[in-house]
Amino acid sequence: MIIGDDFTVGHACIIYACTLRDYAVVSMGAIILDGAVIEEEGILGANGLWPPGKRIGPRELWLGNPARLVRVMTPDEVLQWMHNPDHYVELGKRHRAALVQQLAVRQGRFRKSLVPIPMPGWCNGA
Ligand SMILES: CC(C)(COP(=O)(O)OP(=O)(O)OC[C@H]1O[C@@H](n2cnc3c(N)ncnc32)[C@H](O)[C@@H]1OP(=O)(O)O)[C@@H](O)C(=O)NCCC(=O)NCCS
Numbered sequence: 001m002i003i004g005d006d007f008t009v010g011h012a013c014i015i016y017a018c019t020l021r022d023y024a025v026v027s028m029g030a031i032i033l034d035g036a037v038i039e040e041e042g043i044l045g046a047n048g049l050w051p052p053g054k055r056i057g058p059r060e061l062w063l064g065n066p067a068r069l070v071r072v073m074t075p076d077e078v079l080q081w082m083h084n085p086d087h088y089v090e091l092g093k094r095h096r097a098a099l100v101q102q103l104a105v106r107q108g109r110f111r112k113s114l115v116p117i118p119m120p121g122w123c124n125g126a
Pocket of ligand 1: 008009010011026027028044045046047048063064
């Protein structure tokens, strides 16, 4: 694999010995085979199949199985996709923070249950 910066790989993709340049996108469920290349800001759409050794050019959008060129994206479209990596990094941070918070709550409950509840006539040795 040769990978650039800030590319996106969607859920449930298969990416196999290929090259993904900066801001390339392999959308959800897509399969990209060995020796294939997605150039800067190129996109393989959801569920697309990309054959071995073939190249998606810069800013090209390819869809289907086998994939067909739909269009070369406008600068505005490209900009929207370029927010993807930051968005997922932000989501990751939020999930992490929420998990840490949940864990703290659970540990708090756990410790509480271990603390002996004072009973009438309780003797702590003092
Ligand atoms: C590529 C995508 C953005 C749609 O692009 P679009 O240009 O807005 O496409 P539209 O919704 O206008 O559809 C245009 C045509 O392409 C077809 N089409 C859309 N997505 C398709 C896909 N993934 N595969 C095959 N055909 C598709 C539509 O059915 C439509 O066909 P028609 O003209 O015969 O009616 C979207 O389908 C996609 O693949 N999104 C990926 C999301 C994702 O995985 N993000 C990664 C984060 S995890």
